[in-house]
Amino acid sequence: MKIRLIDIAHGRSGDKGDAANVGIIAYDDNGYEIIEKHLTAERVKKHFEGICFGKVERFEMPNIRALNFLLHNTLGGGGTVSLKHDAQGKTLAAALLRMEIEV
Template identity: 50%
Template sequence: MARIYLNQIAHGRSGDKGDTSNVCIFAREPKYYEIIKREVTIERVKEHFGDMVKGEITRYEVPSLNGFNFVMKHALGGGATHSLRLDSLGKSMGSAFMRMKIDVDEKE
């Protein structure tokens, strides 16, 4: 087993609407889809973001695009106009998501 950053096998797009962050994760190659499906669970995402995401996290699977859409509520400190965070917009959440560490079998 090896521990890697998610960005080694995936890329993402992200945005925000109010206090909700939306991050889409796409496998860099179709063979990575199942690894992401196994490793990037709602529980692991909650653990990764900790107290930063205070609300519900929903994961939508999009196998036709080899991707996943994560919607994280109460994740931006109230939203861009209410937060005291230096950069509360959803774009920074996408970058933070890519720094999530996952376990992969070196044969995968």
């Protein structure tokens, strides 16, 4: 069965220099089990092909059912250097929620 990440999780994203931080929070324990298993750093890196040009780091926060991803080399230089419309990566959490997962 295919599920849409947006149906089981929400999140927020922002900037840390040229890296974007994408926090994904599952709505319930079952949802956290799914993202904990399927939302690997490799999977996220592949999802953001053409957007993220550096490595992806993943951090687990089971206490709030969240995963935090750091997407390096993603914001076109970051801060006022970036020519991107979304220079601070504010929309990247929504972009990750586009993912579909086979469970």
